Amino acid sequence: MSHDAPAAAPSIDWSRTLKDAVITGLIATAILGPFIGLVTVQDMEHRLILQTRWPLFLALLAILVVGRLLLQIFVWGRPAKPKRAPLALPPSVERIAAPFFIGLLFVFPISVLFALGPQGSIKWIDNYGIQILIYIMLGWGLNIVVGLAGLLDLGYVAFYAVGAYSYALLAKTFGLSFWVLLPLAGILASFWGIILGFPVLRLRGDYLAIVTLAFGEIIRLILINWVDFTSGYAGISGIPRPTLFGIPFNASDNGFAATFGLEFSPIHRTIFLYYLILALALLTAFVTTKLRRLPIGRAWEALREDEIACRSLGINTTTTKLTAFATGAMFAGFAGSFFAARQGFISPESFTFMESANILAIVVLGGMGSLWGVVIAAVALVGGFELMREMDFLKLIFGTDFDPTQYRTLLFGAAMVGIMLWKPRGLISTREPTAFLKERKAVSGSLVTEGHG
């Protein structure tokens, strides 16, 4: 038998496909019709009345039929394609991508302000800009621990909390300024990073993850129960706001607006906070890229790959792990003190396991070790959640009591499953090598498989 016939162009059996869609529609109608289309409610006299929900029924029916049709045409109907190259920017694009992206971030608040005015722009700068940048920074910080050193940390939010409470308590008790406390919060957080690091030095993988998870919970429970110190669930309010080197952002005579001869507006502080977190996030990225080229950064990556090999090459794995925990925690501490200064109020509610999970999800979905991946994942997850608050048009389909934000976790899970199916190593799975002989070459993680034998 001959096997070398040319591969036929993929043709779609239309009659079969359409028949399949019709059958799907019939089955869906049979099931969804009674369950979704009809609903019984009690009226004032406690009589059951049959009501209909045809728009919702039709919407679900359409999703099922069209979804199945698309799957038939684009997924099941096609012969298996060779593996696509992973998402990797060519080096020339990558070189201009970073400055372009950073430039975009710098002009973002100004252009939004001009486009929408002080009232309309505050939401975009605060809810989108600052919020996303906080998560980018946290993602980049956690990336050092998880992405580079390969230490799975499920309690990262603890260091964020340490930074936030350090700033809040020290600023309120001693009246120290934000600029003094920012580095101090980082140092305290990295100190706690080392405290966590010591007991988990011998652990790896699942066991490490469980202990770090517990550590995150311990910090949160201390914050809740040590009421004298932290005021427990009530949280700390009236946290001093950061100043521009001593100039406060208020309506007073020596405030920012008066000093610069502007009309007072809360947008000034928002824009200042935006640039502050942008600077902190860029610092994180800058330090990470520099560290990767230093012996300690190389040791982190080698540690992620093979701990035993590291030791036999003379690398002290104890200090390597502790510096990874400390460095990652330091950036969480910075972000935490920024968070406290921005909110003016903190409570243990802000530092739940869900936060750790979100930050970890940003790192994993983005592609472990990839700074760009973290940016994309943070924009998608955090920005996506903010967008869901605004999808009021969905109420037209699903009824007035439909709240899209309630479906956040569901979509989040679906996104996770999707990424793990199609991009198991995250959105950006290329790893930029840090050592070169002559020319730079991106080495892909998913294009090539590992050799055996």
Added chain:
Amino acid sequence: MTEPLLAVRGVETYYGNIIALKGVDMDVHEGEIVTLIGANGAGKSTLMMTIFGSPRARTGRITYAGVDITKMPTHEIARLRIAQSPEGRRIFPRMTVMENLQMGAAIDDFAHVDEDLDKVFALFPRLKERIAQRGGTLSGGEQQMLAIARALMSRPKMLLLDEPSLGLAPLVVKGIFDAIRELNRTEGLTVFLVEQNAFHALKLAHRGYVMVNGVVTMSGTGRELLASPEVRAAYLEGGHH
């Protein structure tokens, strides 16, 4: 006779309660190639790992260049310029060949990478072709070359090799053993080689030890052991025993 470079005296190693090495004595002198042969599970790799401090010897004493290394942490032993190509090669799979080699020079903070690269490439030209490739994508033989090359990047005085021939084609094994012989002859590198491939190992080595069930049962020059009827029967002629 001069003081041996590496001296193992009465070493006993346990995994939990199970004894793996039952009092091993062994010497490696400077400039020698010494091989340790034996069947699966005889304790060859355990001895090699014990020299590197993981697992630790429960009793006995290991000295290297006059320094007691029995209780020294593994990374500090490596800093005495003993390099190891461990069992299973253990290269860094997601790092490039270049980065793997560079990690070999970690104890000197990557100071002399560029000079040493040429030396390593002269020995294993294949690695130069693969320089930008991820370690995990190399073939088995190339990975073994990389493991040895990485160990050499630390400018070792002594090289410990655990089964470099494992799973490789005979021609590749020959290339690797030739490289070891070359290093020993030109640089005076001391080599301790753990092998199951007794014939090749004994032909390469100046001296050899035979290990059975955690005990060294025989020792002699490579030629003596190759000629010994017991060794022939157990390890060379099809292994009917």
